[in-house]
Structure formats: C-alpha cells, structure tokens
Amino acid sequence: MTTTSTPVSEPLTRQVSHHVSQSVFDGSRLRVVLLVEVYDGAQQRFLETYEQLRSHVESVPGHLGEQLCQSIENPSQWLITSEWESAPPFLNWVSSEEHVRMVRPLHSCVRDTRSLRFHVVRETGHPADGAERPRGGLQAAPRVGDGVIRHALTFTVKPGSEERVARILADYASPEPRVDETTRLCRTSLFLHGNRVVRAIEVRGDLLAALRHVAAQPEVRAVEEALNPYLEQDRDLGDPESARVFYTRAALPAVHHVTAGQEDPEARRHALSYPARPGHGMRLAQVLAQADEAAADDPLSPVLSSTIFQRDDVVVRLVDVRGGLDAGEPAMALGLPDPGLVAELTTLLDGAGGRDGSAPAAGDLARALEGARMDLVTDRRAPDA
Structure with missing residues (x-):
C-alpha cells in the first residue's frame, strides 16, 4: 500500500481543524x-x-x-x-x-x-479591473482557542555553567499570578538542552502586561541578576536599550498549537529541541506541525497537546503526554510524521540521514531524536489555572 501525504510547501489545512487554535502555516495573508x-x-x-x-x-x-x-x-x-x-x-x-x-x-x-x-479571515472590496490581487489567501475558517497565549524566551549560557544555571532557575519564588483584572499567569515551564535555556509561559489576557509584571518582581530580578555572569551574550536589564535588544533576540514565538481536546491530570510535560539544518528551521517546524495535526485526530496518540516554538533554526516542541514520552507510541510522542514524510524530515534534521545518504526508517529517526529531549528544570502552574 502506498502512503501519500500533503507536500509541506502547501498550507497545512485547507479546512482548519477545530483542534488547531494557533498556526502560522495556513497560507493566509x-x-x-x-x-x-x-x-x-x-x-x-x-x-x-x-x-x-x-x-x-x-x-x-x-x-x-x-x-x-x-x-x-x-x-x-x-x-x-x-x-x-x-x-x-x-x-x-x-x-x-x-x-x-x-x-x-x-x-x-x-x-x-x-x-x-x-x-486575514474576511475582506470587502475588490481590485479594479486589471489590478493585481494581493498574494496569499484568506484564513479558511476561524480557529477556536482556549483563551491562553503561549510564548517562550530562549538564550544560551556559557558551556560548563549549566548545572549552576539550573539551580538558579529552579530556586526562586513564583511571582503573583494575578497581573490585573483581565490578565493572569497560568504556567511557566523551564527546560535546558545543552547550554540552551527555554522558558515557556502561558498567559490569559495581555501577554505584554504579563511579561512586564514578571520582569518587575523582585524575586525575578534577583534571578536575572544571578544569571548575568553565565550568559553567553552580555546584557544589562537596567539599561532600556540593552534589555530591549536582549528580549528581541530571546523571543521564541509559538508558531503552532494543537490539542487533542482531552484532559488528563496525570499528563507529563516534556520539551524537545530539534536539530534543524542551517536555514531549515521554519520548514522543520511546519513538518512537525503537520504531524501534530494528524496525531490530534488519532485517539491512540499519547500526545494531548503540542506547541511548536520556532525562531531561525531553533525549533522547540512542548508536549503534554499521557504516561510520558516512553509510553504508548514513542515515535508519535517524538513528533515523527507518517512514513510518507520521513524522507522530508530527514532533509531538515541535522545529522538525521544515514551514512550512505539514504533516509532512515521511523525507528532510526526515533533513536536519532532521543538527543532532542530537554531537561526539565521547573514546571509551575498557578493555582486554579
């Protein structure tokens, strides 16, 4: 039997799945x-x-x-x-x-x-006769979200300082989750992969207000000051220009979020940092997003939700998994697509191909991606979040 799949150069969904609440890959303007x-x-x-x-x-x-x-x-x-x-x-x-x-x-x-x-979902007016229509289409259907905004920050620390950095990041008092009448911090998850730190946050309300609220907390400021000597890129958060440049470079936006629509209080949160080949980060994120959409419709999938963050060649996938990454179907939990996309994934992952240049089987890819697992530093959920 031949397995076919939609080329990743095309929009992910012509009919937006009700499971997808956030995506940059539908091809719309x-x-x-x-x-x-x-x-x-x-x-x-x-x-x-x-x-x-x-x-x-x-x-x-x-x-x-x-x-x-x-x-x-x-x-x-x-x-x-x-x-x-x-x-x-x-x-x-x-x-x-x-x-x-x-x-x-x-x-x-x-x-x-x-x-x-x-x-762009809808628009009125039409170009005059002979005028060129805008490139790009309209969003096929409105997505339905859960009221949560997802964002991440990432930066690197000096090699050899990872253990010390992990202790600093794990040892702090959580800031007050209530920002104002409409904004609340829901969850903060911190991971390390080598010397790269990823801090993922979930917010209800105004993301910018939440980020400013967190940055102003004395306990958070103390942590940031303690981190400064270990950062690969110098910063001075007391200087507005230095802080602005740092947070601009550290921003790791969420490019896709999908949920299976199921709840499991015992689900475990994991993060994976995928080794994208230079210049292929966005395309790799697109392939992973397509695989996650298919998994969301599979009742046997252990993945309850997945958020993909991407900036340049940094691709991080945050997943809530029933039973952990090793339970059920580990290949699916790792974000491996159907066999029809294995060859495509191989061209995007740094070092994933076989020595003879051939595409590995899904099991080989799963072993190659074992090194993508990030180390959990802390995962804090606000009360009643």
Whole structure:
C-alpha cells in the first residue's frame, strides 16, 4: 500500500481543524499592527526615521505594503500597519539581526510600542479591473482557542555553567499570578538542552502586561541578576536599550498549537529541541506541525497537546503526554510524521540521514531524536489555572 501525504510547501489545512487554535502555516495573508507612542516633540524625527526604514522593508520578500497613520486626537500616537503574503516571511524578517539593527534608530524617539499580528479571515472590496490581487489567501475558517497565549524566551549560557544555571532557575519564588483584572499567569515551564535555556509561559489576557509584571518582581530580578555572569551574550536589564535588544533576540514565538481536546491530570510535560539544518528551521517546524495535526485526530496518540516554538533554526516542541514520552507510541510522542514524510524530515534534521545518504526508517529517526529531549528544570502552574 502506498502512503501519500500533503507536500509541506502547501498550507497545512485547507479546512482548519477545530483542534488547531494557533498556526502560522495556513497560507493566509498576515496583517501586522504596530501601535507606537512617540516622545513629545519627536514626531518629525520619528517620521524621517520611518521613511528611511520603509525603503528597506519594501524589498523584503513577502512584504505587500503598509500604511503609517497618526492619531487625530493625540499627535504622539501612531499606527503602522503592514500586510504580508503569509506569516512565515514576516517572522523570518522580524527575528533577523538585520531587523534588530534597522529599528534601533527608532528607539530614541519612541516611548512605547505594541505589536499585534492577525491572519486575514474576511475582506470587502475588490481590485479594479486589471489590478493585481494581493498574494496569499484568506484564513479558511476561524480557529477556536482556549483563551491562553503561549510564548517562550530562549538564550544560551556559557558551556560548563549549566548545572549552576539550573539551580538558579529552579530556586526562586513564583511571582503573583494575578497581573490585573483581565490578565493572569497560568504556567511557566523551564527546560535546558545543552547550554540552551527555554522558558515557556502561558498567559490569559495581555501577554505584554504579563511579561512586564514578571520582569518587575523582585524575586525575578534577583534571578536575572544571578544569571548575568553565565550568559553567553552580555546584557544589562537596567539599561532600556540593552534589555530591549536582549528580549528581541530571546523571543521564541509559538508558531503552532494543537490539542487533542482531552484532559488528563496525570499528563507529563516534556520539551524537545530539534536539530534543524542551517536555514531549515521554519520548514522543520511546519513538518512537525503537520504531524501534530494528524496525531490530534488519532485517539491512540499519547500526545494531548503540542506547541511548536520556532525562531531561525531553533525549533522547540512542548508536549503534554499521557504516561510520558516512553509510553504508548514513542515515535508519535517524538513528533515523527507518517512514513510518507520521513524522507522530508530527514532533509531538515541535522545529522538525521544515514551514512550512505539514504533516509532512515521511523525507528532510526526515533533513536536519532532521543538527543532532542530537554531537561526539565521547573514546571509551575498557578493555582486554579
């Protein structure tokens, strides 16, 4: 019998599964909204700096266009909206070092920013006859979420300091989960893989407000200060510019979340760091997302939920598993796709291919991925989360 599968270059789901609450891989156009508050008197300097940046952004692959708007009520408030063919080109661009360098001149005239990203679901109006229609489609159907926002931060520490870093990260008092009337911290999970730290958080309400709330807590500040001597990349969280650059580079966005729609209080949380070949991180995340969608519809799958985080070639998969990774079907828990995608996965995983260049069997891939398991440092769930 021949196994067929959807090529990963196509959107993952033409009919969005009710299990998928978050994904950047459905091929629909992306609208990015950036709310900006400019320092009083800096409006003209902000406009001039923006004009210099705009000419660069226009040449970025996948960028369709944008608008800059100024409030009619408060001249310090600005709105930048941009449209992209799909989410992956934007995420590649916004996480690049080039982007970090380009936006730096804006920081001297901007007091605060807030970025929001939306897939286009419906639109009115049609291009005039002969006009080119925007590239990228519309989101096929609305996704249904659980009210939880998922995000992660990642950074590396100096080799040899991992044991000390793990003790620092495990030994702190949890911050107050209630941020305000509408925002609450639900869960924080910390993992280590070699010298890479991944901190995944789950929030109900406003993610930015939650991140600021956590950063302001004395117990969290003490932990961050204790970590500074062990970081591979220097930072000074007391300096706004240094902190901004650090958190921009540390951001590890969730690109896909799927749940099987089942609850199990005994489920165990695990994280896996997949070794992507250089330049193949986004595509590897897409293959794993496709496999997770199929697993969500399989009642025998031990995976109750999966969140894939990706930035450049850093691909991390956070899973809640019934009975642990070694129970049931370990290959499925590791995120291995059906046999039709084994060869594709091999081209994306660093060192996964056989010595003769042939694609390994699923069992061989499972053994190759054993090293992807991350070490749990701490997993804290807020009461009543």
